Amino acid sequence: MGPRWRRFSPARDWALRHPVLLTLIAALAVRLAAAVFISTVIGLDRAEFSDVETYDRLAAELADGRYHDWGPRSELLYDRFATYVLPLSILYRAFGPHLFFGQLLAALAGAATAALTCRLLLMVTAARWALLGGAVVAFLPSQVVWSSTVFRDSFIWMMTAAMALACAVAARSRGWKLAGLGAVIAVLAFLLGHLRWSTLIVACWALVIAAVLSLGADRLARIAGAAVIAVLVPWYVGAGPAGLEYVRRDSPAEIRSQRTEGADSAITGATRDDLVHLPRGLSVVLLEPYPGTRFTGDSVRLAQLELAFWYPLLLVALFGIPEAFRRRRVLAFSMVTAGTLVVVYALSEGNFGTAFRHRGELVPATAVLAALGAPTILRVWRERRQRAAPGREPVSATDR
Numbered sequence: 001m002g003p004r005w006r007r008f009s010p011a012r013d014w015a016l017r018h019p020v021l022l023t024l025i026a027a028l029a030v031r032l033a034a035a036v037f038i039s040t041v042i043g044l045d046r047a048e049f050s051d052v053e054t055y056d057r058l059a060a061e062l063a064d065g066r067y068h069d070w071g072p073r074s075e076l077l078y079d080r081f082a083t084y085v086l087p088l089s090i091l092y093r094a095f096g097p098h099l100f101f102g103q104l105l106a107a108l109a110g111a112a113t114a115a116l117t118c119r120l121l122l123m124v125t126a127a128r129w130a131l132l133g134g135a136v137v138a139f140l141p142s143q144v145v146w147s148s149t150v151f152r153d154s155f156i157w158m159m160t161a162a163m164a165l166a167c168a169v170a171a172r173s174r175g176w177k178l179a180g181l182g183a184v185i186a187v188l189a190f191l192l193g194h195l196r197w198s199t200l201i202v203a204c205w206a207l208v209i210a211a212v213l214s215l216g217a218d219r220l221a222r223i224a225g226a227a228v229i230a231v232l233v234p235w236y237v238g239a240g241p242a243g244l245e246y247v248r249r250d251s252p253a254e255i256r257s258q259r260t261e262g263a264d265s266a267i268t269g270a271t272r273d274d275l276v277h278l279p280r281g282l283s284v285v286l287l288e289p290y291p292g293t294r295f296t297g298d299s300v301r302l303a304q305l306e307l308a309f310w311y312p313l314l315l316v317a318l319f320g321i322p323e324a325f326r327r328r329r330v331l332a333f334s335m336v337t338a339g340t341l342v343v344v345y346a347l348s349e350g351n352f353g354t355a356f357r358h359r360g361e362l363v364p365a366t367a368v369l370a371a372l373g374a375p376t377i378l379r380v381w382r383e384r385r386q387r388a389a390p391g392r393e394p395v396s397a398t399d400r
């Protein structure tokens with residue numbers, strides 16, 4: 001190591017000792033900067049985005065007591081979005097109804113998602129690769145944008161990331177610690193149930209699968225606890241036992257049709273047949289918008305710019321799948337949740353703008369796979385260089 005690099009050694013050593021803290025600070029800093037830029041330079045128009053107007057109105061009315069006049073529609077919306085709207089209303093009551101507080105909450109949740117992803121990776125890989133995974137979530141442009149505006153999506157990411165970490169720890173825990181983690185997971189599932197039902201239901205089913213794949217000791221207790229959570233939490237929030245009522249009531253074709261209506265980036269020609277639509281749906285969720293697309297809107301332009309990062313990230317993530325399978329007891333919840341959401345969104349998305357925003361739920365798991373795949377790629381590259389130069393010393397295990 002030359003003198004130039006030695007100057008960075010203290011900072012590098014600190015980063016490797018505190019990867020989660022560094023990820024949190026960096027992710028929060030970039031989101032706060034983006035939030036300030038959006039609010040002061042671009043501006044947030046409540047009337048331009050229906051979701052923003054809904055969160056803002058509910059929080060303001062809750063803050064000043066007008067919720068007593070709510071009708072069934074407002075009560076239903078609040079019940080669906082309470083995990084985001086309630087803390088926003090508390091800030092409104094204390095400081096006034098300024099949309100920047102909604103951006104601040106989203107930024108905190110987005111930064112926490114990056115830190116939780118980094119912490120999960122520390123359970124299965126070295127600190128430098130955990131930092132890489134955390135950096136993906138911290139700096140991917142879409143992650144920054146969606147968690148710097150007044151949307152609930154970053155809260156959804158945070159809840160699922162926290163559940164993934166809790167499940168990973170629970171897979172190795174026993175006794176009272178396991179019971180405590182079960183209570184934490186139940187609370188996180190309840191909070192997720194007041195953000196997005198489809199993600200809650202997928203997460204609850206993934207919870208049971210993760211329990212089945214956990215260590216043999218106390219496995220039955222984990223399965224029983226996971227099954228209780230998976231049945232009762234969706235039932236309590238109104239989706240029916242294990243979410244089956246919601247699944248039966250809202251078919252993917254109906255949801256897809258609703259999301260197509262009036263959308264500038266509608267997926268034209270979306271068939272009513274789910275199996276026929278699935279290949280196009282997978283393309284929209286994972287790969288589009290291709291160059292030359294006819295989709296319009298700011299989210300489409302952002303997605304096209306991000307493809308330069310997204311495609312290589314997906315490629316590296318593919319190399320991480322075998323490593324993730326070998327560590328399935330720890331990563332089962334994260335991988336099953338993401339894999340199921342890919343199919344769910346592929347079947348139900350009717351316009352690209354919504355699909356791109358929902359793609360954000362897949363980023364933490366993709367970052368985990370990329371962090372596991374990167375060492376494999378680096379090792380193969382070094383081994384090929386070594387074979388090309390036979391006089392060099394073999395690559396040591398620590399270098400890998």
